[in-house]
Amino acid sequence: MKKLLLLFTLAIMAFAVVGCGGATTGDNTTTVQAGTIKIWVGAESQAFYTQKVEDYKAYYLEQNGTAFPHNFEVVAVDTGSAAGMFLNDTEAGADIFTSAHDNLGRLIAGSSAVMPVQSQALLDQIANDNPEMFQNVIKGTFNNVEYTFAVPYVAQSLVLYYNKKFIDETQVQTWEGILQAAQTANKKALALSGTDGFNNSFILLAREAETQATSLRLYEGNVLDNTNGTGDDTIAKLKWGQSFFTHPNGVVSSSSTAWEVQLQQESTIAFIGGAWHYEAAKSSLGNNLGITVLPSFTITEADAYGTCEAGTVFQSGSFYDTKAFFMKKGSPYQEYLEDILLYLTSKEVQEESFEEAQNLPAYKNALEEFAAFDEDTPEIMLATAQLRMAEFSIPQPFGGSSKFNTYYYQKGAPDLILEILENRDGLYATHAQILEQMQYVETIWKTGVNEKTN
Numbered sequence: 001m002k003k004l005l006l007l008f009t010l011a012i013m014a015f016a017v018v019g020c021g022g023a024t025t026g027d028n029t030t031t032v033q034a035g036t037i038k039i040w041v042g043a044e045s046q047a048f049y050t051q052k053v054e055d056y057k058a059y060y061l062e063q064n065g066t067a068f069p070h071n072f073e074v075v076a077v078d079t080g081s082a083a084g085m086f087l088n089d090t091e092a093g094a095d096i097f098t099s100a101h102d103n104l105g106r107l108i109a110g111s112s113a114v115m116p117v118q119s120q121a122l123l124d125q126i127a128n129d130n131p132e133m134f135q136n137v138i139k140g141t142f143n144n145v146e147y148t149f150a151v152p153y154v155a156q157s158l159v160l161y162y163n164k165k166f167i168d169e170t171q172v173q174t175w176e177g178i179l180q181a182a183q184t185a186n187k188k189a190l191a192l193s194g195t196d197g198f199n200n201s202f203i204l205l206a207r208e209a210e211t212q213a214t215s216l217r218l219y220e221g222n223v224l225d226n227t228n229g230t231g232d233d234t235i236a237k238l239k240w241g242q243s244f245f246t247h248p249n250g251v252v253s254s255s256s257t258a259w260e261v262q263l264q265q266e267s268t269i270a271f272i273g274g275a276w277h278y279e280a281a282k283s284s285l286g287n288n289l290g291i292t293v294l295p296s297f298t299i300t301e302a303d304a305y306g307t308c309e310a311g312t313v314f315q316s317g318s319f320y321d322t323k324a325f326f327m328k329k330g331s332p333y334q335e336y337l338e339d340i341l342l343y344l345t346s347k348e349v350q351e352e353s354f355e356e357a358q359n360l361p362a363y364k365n366a367l368e369e370f371a372a373f374d375e376d377t378p379e380i381m382l383a384t385a386q387l388r389m390a391e392f393s394i395p396q397p398f399g400g401s402s403k404f405n406t407y408y409y410q411k412g413a414p415d416l417i418l419e420i421l422e423n424r425d426g427l428y429a430t431h432a433q434i435l436e437q438m439q440y441v442e443t444i445w446k447t448g449v450n451e452k453t454n
Contacts, residue, residue, distance in 0.1 A: 036071045037333045037340070040086075040097035042323075043076035048357040049344065050074040056343050070333060079323055083107055086328075095331040096341065101137045101150055101322050104399030108140045108149060115327040116147030119338035126151060129347055131364040134322045137395045141222075150324035152362035153345040153353070157389040158202065158318040159382065161281040162270040163263065164290040172290065175244060175297040175316070178270055182249040188268040189244075190251045191259040193277065197414040198319060198396075200253075202272060202294050203241040204234070204417065205317030207392050209296050214317075218408065218445065222400025229442040232306030235434050237314060238420050240303040242428065245421040253418075260284050275360060278382055291381040293388050294318060305431045320386075320393035322362050360386050403448065412450040413441045 041049050053072040060068040075094065077085065083103035086093040090113050099107070107114045117123055127135065130152050138150035162172055166185045171177030175189070182189035193199050207214045215231025228234075245251045252268055262268040263284040272294065273281060282289055294316035304310040325345065327337045343349065350361040351370045360383050367373055367387045373380060398404035407413075420428045420437050428434050440452045 034070055035332065036073050037096070037336070038094040039072060039074045040077040040079075040082055040094040041074060042079045042098060045098075045353070045357050045359060046074055046076040048353055048359075052344060052349060052352075053340075056340060059343060060339075068336075070336065083326075086326075087113055090328065093328055095328050095333050096325050096337060097328070098154075098323055099150075099326055100396070101134070101152070101324050102396040102398040102405055104138065104140050104149055105404065106402040107326060108142055109402055112142050113329055114149055115329045115331070115334065115337075116142070116149050117151065117327075117338060119342065122151065122338050122342045123148060125342060125346065129345075129363050130322075131362075131390065133320065133390070133395050134362060137322070137397065137399050138324060140399065150322075150326055151341045151345050152322040152324045153350055153359075154323035155320065155360045155362045155386065155390075156275055156323070157320040157386045157393055158199070158272050158274055158294065159385040159389060160270055160292050160294050161263070161273055161277065161285070162290045162292070163266065163285055163288050165266075165288045166269045167290070172270075172292055173295055175295045178295060179244065179247060179249060182269055185269065187249065187266065188252045188262070189247075189249055189270060191262050191268040191271045192251065192253050193259055193271070193273055195253050195414060195418045197409050197417075199272065200414065200418065200421075201319060202316040203237050203244075203297075203421070204229075205319070205393065206237055206297070206314040207317055208233070209313040209315040212392070218394075219397045219400060219404045222397075224401065224403065225446055227442065227445045229445065230435060230438050233308040233312075233314075234438065235431055236299050236303050236305040236308035236312070238417070238434055238438070239305065239431060240297055240299055240314075241421050242423050242434075243300075243303070244297070246423055251421075275358070275382060275386065278379075282378060289378060291378065291385050293385050293392070315392045318389050318393045319396045320390050321395050324362075354383070358383075407445050407448040411444045411448045412453065413444040416441050416444075416450075416452065 039049065039053065053074060057068045079098045079100065082097050083099040083106065086097055087106065126148060134152045138148055138152060139146050140149050166187065167178055167181045171181045179189045204216065215228055215233050217226055217228040220226040252262065259271050260280045263271055263281065271281065296313050296315045299308060299310055299312040301310045325341050331337060347363045350363050353359040354361050354370065355372050358379055361370065367384065373384060398408060416437055420434050423429060428437060440450065444450050
């Protein structure tokens with residue numbers, strides 16, 4: 001019944017759009033008052049999508065035999081803050097805007113600021129073209145009914161940038177190999193751009209290399225309590241990470257820009273970063289730039305805990321996210337938006353977007369099907385490494401509720417994990433001490449309460 005009511009509401013809205021958008025002339029024909037459909041994309045994509053909406057007009061004419069009745073304005077925005085900008089003033093917000101999928105929870109909170117996808121053609125394209133991990137994080141529940149609210153078109157993950165002058169192709173496959181290279185060169189092995197729960201997540205999110213198994217759970221199934229950070233493998237991984245972080249040639253925690261200087265001055269020989277760090281990494285390392293997936297590491301006798309035995313190999317993990325298009329609820333152009341998105345997020349347009357704007361496609365078979373991946377350039381190395389990381393990663397699982405993102409990032413949990421990795425004040429030298437600290441972390445993830453400081 002509720003779904004029927006929603007469909008009825010959409011029908012009324014569409015009727016209102018048509019009624020308000022046209023005027024009847026003396027010969028009983030209807031003319032449409034042209035308006036402007038506003039679309040927000042990242043600055044790197046503005047030129048490309050400005051051209052693509054013009055291409056869409058030609059496509060619309062070919063498909064319908066009439067000219068598209070409205071204009072487009074493609075605006076460059078910071079996609080990281082686009083959801084917040086939209087929520088601050090939804091009336092002035094774009095009809096279609098780009099945001100990371102993990103903003104879904106706050107976008108549909110209350111009466112929802114965005115519209116669900118209703119077009120069967122668009123729903124089918126989303127189902128056919130996207131990996132399951134993306135399909136699971138673009139859905140939300142509104143009035144006890146689950147809908148698809150976002151349309152993926154860009155993917156991203158963290159990768160390893162490294163200095164080929166000091167690290168060879170064998171060493172770069174493992175953190176132990178990179179540490180050995182750093183010792184030989186008397187350098188630091190790794191720089192991080194931040195110690196938050198995103199940039200410093202490669203150990204926490206690591207999975208068994210052979211089985212992909214992990215006991216880590218973060219709001220699985222959009223359930224707050226379906227969260228676990230105290231499994232045997234998590235404790236063992238963090239114990240291994242502690243030895244890596246505290247090694248004299250191990251990890252240096254950098255600011256958001258200091259890592260560039262460290263790479264350029266060769267005081268550090270590797271860096272974990274995203275596609276947004278590529279230009280700076282390329283500038284810092286020049287012809288010595290190497291790019292690959294995040295390396296593996298092996299649990300030692302000193303790290304082994306409970307069921308996680310010595311010799312277990314873990315592949316470092318990342319959050320593998322999608323940027324997606326959302327539609328403004330109540331847009332006067334609602335009847336056109338889904339067809340526009342069907343075109344803009346098609347695999348053909350995603351391939352063009354990758355070739356012309358270096359947007360990593362969300363399309364699940366891009367690595368095998370897109371011709372550009374046959375090229376041998378640093379840009380293709382970056383894209384390939386990101387796509388390969390999908391196997392060992394998860395999307396940020398924070399779209400089900402606005403609480404999830406806040407509890408994971410902003411209530412102190414990343415700092416407590418960093419204390420373990422750095423063995424702050426020598427308080428986390430044993431497995432029992434690490435487990436106790438992770439119990440505090442798990443409580444924060446579930447409740448937002450830091451019992452250690454309260």
